[in-house]
Amino acid sequence: MTEHRSEAEERRSSNSFEPRAERPYMPGYGTLPPDQGTGLLPWSWAEERLTASHDYWVATVWPDGRPHLMPVWGMWQEMALWFSCSGRSRKTRNLQANPRCTVSTDRAADPVVMEGVTEVISDLDLLEQVLDRENAKYGTDYTMELFDPAVNTTFRVRPVWAFGLDSGDFTGSPTRWTF
Numbered sequence: 001m002t003e004h005r006s007e008a009e010e011r012r013s014s015n016s017f018e019p020r021a022e023r024p025y026m027p028g029y030g031t032l033p034p035d036q037g038t039g040l041l042p043w044s045w046a047e048e049r050l051t052a053s054h055d056y057w058v059a060t061v062w063p064d065g066r067p068h069l070m071p072v073w074g075m076w077q078e079m080a081l082w083f084s085c086s087g088r089s090r091k092t093r094n095l096q097a098n099p100r101c102t103v104s105t106d107r108a109a110d111p112v113v114m115e116g117v118t119e120v121i122s123d124l125d126l127l128e129q130v131l132d133r134e135n136a137k138y139g140t141d142y143t144m145e146l147f148d149p150a151v152n153t154t155f156r157v158r159p160v161w162a163f164g165l166d167s168g169d170f171t172g173s174p175t176r177w178t179f
Contacts (some may be wrong), residue, residue, distance in 0.1 A: 017079065018043050019177035024163060030171045038173010046112045046164045046177065048078035053112075054106035054127075056083065060094035060101050068094055075133045081116070082130050084147060085152040092153045096120075103157055114162035118155040127154055 021043065023034040034040050055071045062068055068090055074083035081103055085091050095101060099118045104111055121127060127147040135142055147154055159179050166173035 011050040019045070019159075019162070019179045021175050021177050024174050024176040026174060029174075031174055032172045038166060038169040039172065041164050041166060041175040043157040043177055046162055046175075047076065049105050049107070049110060049112045049164070050081065050114075053107070055106040056081060057088070057104045058091060058101055059103070060091055061098055062090075062094060063097050068168055073134065075130070075136060075137055077133060079158070081114075081159075082121070082133070082154065083157075084130070084152050087151055087153045089095075089153075095153075095155060097177040101157060110165065112162055112164045114157075115155040116159045118157050121154045121156050122149045130154055144148070 021040040023031060023040065053076075054073075056071050057069055059067060059069045070091055072083040072085060072091075074081050076082075095118050100115070101118055102113065102115050104113045121130070124144075127149070128144065131142060131144060131147050134140065138145045148151060159177075161179065162177045164173075164175050164177075
């Protein structure tokens with residue numbers, strides 16, 4: 001089965017797409033208006049960090065509402081985060097019950113945190129592309145066995161909103177992007 005992309009998805013994956021940026025509501029932190037300090041961060045700032053992050057923290061929710069947080073390897077590509085895990089893992093079972101999640105990059109000093117919605121990817125041509133990206137990023141030589149949908153589950157997380165903060169300007173850089 002071939003996946004077809006909607007016009008909105010095509011726009012989001014193009015290099016010219018810019019989500020709406022604004023200053024997040026952060027009472028008590030002394031944040032400056034959006035035109036002061038560093039000002040609102042450009043989306044390219046967030047994408048650089050999403051691309052460079054070695055690990056990503058994925059937060060899901062158990063069916064009974066308890067939080068679940070685990071690190072994963074992943075790749076930022078086409079305005080989405082891609083990662084895989086065991087088809088029987090707690091992450092997979094949580095995301096099958098509720099596809100919403102929160103993801104953070106691995107550097108707490110200059111974080112990008114995004115809330116998004118996952119979808120399971122099972123198209124073998126697309127999975128081969130994900131495998132190639134993972135092998136290139138991590139210097140590995142995995143085979144398609146790693147992405148076998150009968151054993152492992154590959155997710156694509158499309159952001160709904162994201163948050164970024166440059167630690168060098170704590171009060172003047174906080175930015176929220178809405179997609």
